[in-house]
Amino acid sequence: MKVDLHFHTTASDGRLSPEVLVRSAAELGFDIIAITDHDTVDGIGPALSTAQAFPGLQVIPGIEINTAVPDGEVHILGYFIDYVNPVLCSTLPQLHASRWNRALKMVAKLHDLGLDIDWHHVQELAQGACIGRPHVAQALLERGYAVSIRDAFAKYIGRGGPAYVERMKLTPTQAVKLITTAQGLPVLAHPADIGNLSELLNELESAGLIGLEVFYNGYSSDIISNLLMIADEHKLVPTGGSDFHGLENESMAGLPDIALPRESVERLFTLAGKKLEL
Numbered sequence: 142m143k144v145d146l147h148f149h150t151t152a153s154d155g156r157l158s159p160e161v162l163v164r165s166a167a168e169l170g171f172d173i174i175a176i177t178d179h180d181t182v183d184g185i186g187p188a189l190s191t192a193q194a195f196p197g198l199q200v201i202p203g204i205e206i207n208t209a210v211p212d213g214e215v216h217i218l219g220y221f222i223d224y225v226n227p228v229l230c231s232t233l234p235q236l237h238a239s240r241w242n243r244a245l246k247m248v249a250k251l252h253d254l255g256l257d258i259d260w261h262h263v264q265e266l267a268q269g270a271c272i273g274r275p276h277v278a279q280a281l282l283e284r285g286y287a288v289s290i291r292d293a294f295a296k297y298i299g300r301g302g303p304a305y306v307e308r309m310k311l312t313p314t315q316a317v318k319l320i321t322t323a324q325g326l327p328v329l330a331h332p333a334d335i336g337n338l339s340e341l342l343n344e345l346e347s348a349g350l351i352g353l354e355v356f357y358n359g360y361s362s363d364i365i366s367n368l369l370m371i372a373d374e375h376k377l378v379p380t381g382g383s384d385f386h387g388l389e390n391e392s393m394a395g396l397p398d399i400a401l402p403r404e405s406v407e408r409l410f411t412l413a414g415k416k417l418e419l
Contacts, residue, residue: 147382
């Protein structure tokens with residue numbers, strides 16, 4: 142199977158619309174993908190509607206919630222969510238508002254640094270979607286203040302950068318509980334750099350965590366092997382994905398092959414009570 146469980150669209154901070162992303166995934170022969178935009182479900186409806194034209198492609202409705210921990214943040218993925226759940230839909234606008242306010246404060250800080258970034262243009266770059274740091278980074282790139290999106294983060298708006306601003310976030314446990322409230326399956330995203338991983342997993346498992354993102358874009362075989370052992374110890378489903386945003390290259394043609402085992406996909410679908418149509 143060709144599977145990728147971590148895609149972002151223009152509904153949050155990706156560069157491809159949900160419709161284009163789904164069509165591109167189908168053309169590239171994907172069997173299963175998940176739409177996991179940051180703190181929003183706005184891309185799910187258009188993605189599912191587009192997928193109806195491609196019966197060989199299954200689209201999982203998902204989300205990625207950014208959460209706060211004392212030394213930074215961790216991200217919680219949610220799969221097979223009820224994306225019209227009233228509790229979920231009443232919580233996400235608060236997170237959107239905090240993103241909007243943070244971006245506005247970042248632009249103000251950039252002005253204080255002597256960088257002429259236009260707030261209205263940042264809003265245009267977001268195309269009506271939830272404003273994220275990549276939109277500010279794109280504005281920096283266009284003005285010649287950075288040579289790439291990655292460079293913009295490193296120089297200015299990454300954690301610890303001169304224009305970085307914190308925002309309101311849920312805790313990891315709150316995010317896991319929110320996802321389970323929406324009948325979703327919570328998974329800890331890209332966990333290799335989390336220092337207190339075992340301690341965090343114990344806490345999150347009590348809240349309902351079912352998986353660990355093991356097969357992640359850029360992870361070495363050693364990292365994957367170590368995370369597989371941890372997932373096995375905690376009886377978590379090892380999932381995986383590319384975390385595609387299209388920030389540096391909008392084409393999906395160069396996506397890495399995420400070698401997610403069929404057993405992982407089957408376990409995920411079984412937990413969700415869904416039929417794996419392959």
